[in-house]
Amino acid sequence: MSEDILKRLTQAVMDGNEKDAVRFCREAMERGLPARSVLENGLLPGIRKVGELFSAGEYYLPELLISGMAMQAAVAELEPLLNAGGAKTSVGKYLIGTVKGDIHDIGKNIVMMMLKGNGWEVTDLGVDVPPEEICRAIAEGDYDIFGMSALLTVTMPAADETVQAIVKAGLRDKIKIMIGGAPITREFAAKIGADGYAKDAFEAVNKALDLINRTQQ
């Protein structure tokens, strides 16, 4: 019976059906299922499957988005209970922004939503963020990862400058750095000294998890 509801929850996330995702979450909890199990055995398998299908070219961007939204709404239902246990609820803390001189935000916002849907606490610095502001945020916060977006060839050097500024400020060991955006390549990410590159929102979520697991080991 409880397996059945978890399966339906997984399906609701895969369908991007926010209403069902919330409804089945409530139902599962009413039946006494632990919030953590609802998250780990109901919701997360759904969003992971969506990511796989997106990556394989079977799901398209809007489907990724509505699944992310369903996921977020469902996680919000669980949150009070997850928190009540005193356990750590978020996977990690993620700082995100588009580099200086670049005002594109669509890609960054999609990555943000997918991260939130996968249990990350995300802080958004917005677009056209100067390196100094990024350094200040890193210094003052306790973020695990900083992810930056650059959508234009002409703003790629700003990504390089941002990494340099983080190094110069003595903050490089405090945080992992990820980068993405249309003109960015794995080689460029390696060249400027970033820890990770992702070609799309799904890869970004996997990469982030990968980086944080490596840190914790």
Place this chain on the structure above:
Amino acid sequence: MMVIGEKINSSRKRIAEAIAARDRESVQREAKAQRDAGADYLDVNAAAFLEKEAECLRWVIETVQEVTDLPLCLDSPDPAVIRQVVPLVKKPPMINSVTLDRSRLEGILPLARDYQARVIGLCQTNDRMGKTAAQKVEIAGSLIEKITASGIGLDAIYIDPLVFPVAADTNSACATLDAIETIMKQHPGVHTVCGLTNVSHGLPGRKLVNRTYLVEAVARGLDAVILDPTDPQLYSAMRAALMLMGKDSFCLQYIKAFRKGLVE
């Protein structure tokens, strides 16, 4: 309808490689193919080469002008690059682009005036892009005011209301269409222009989405477009849309395009 051929752009891998290798033949082939397919202007972009942009763009311009007399659309975000290459053009060019960013306006407008260039104005300020129709229309108004104040005529202004992926925001494609209609009504004599490929990002069947969007934009008054004229279905859809909107006197352009084998 003014057609600006988009293909000689360094953000395309093949073109970047051709420019890097100074491969004249490849670049000239793209130029001739677009000319033969009905382009009125050829966009030329070397922005991917960053600090070598001016040098690369200079080579592209000279290479393209060896095989065609079509006017060029000088595509660079950097006014200094435009200043260096604009003396090379044989015909009054189009400059792509200015925004409400002051340094771009101040760097480009005097050049545009001196070289009788047409100017593309993007609906963005230095810190944001116009997302809603109202924002786009407001920025367009400011752009038109600033550009005409510099002594450039309304007829030389092409407002680009910006096109975003409809896959990321269901209302974004419609916002651009609404903006096109309002801008054309509020500023008689001004032109609107846009690129198409962005609209279909993240979707299957992209070419279908692009050409359907072009038809919708033409129906709202779009009178210039940046596209791949060598895509026969796209070009055909445009010719038919213009005819149906009453912008092709006695359907002659459509018929002519058909005879040339450009309509299918």
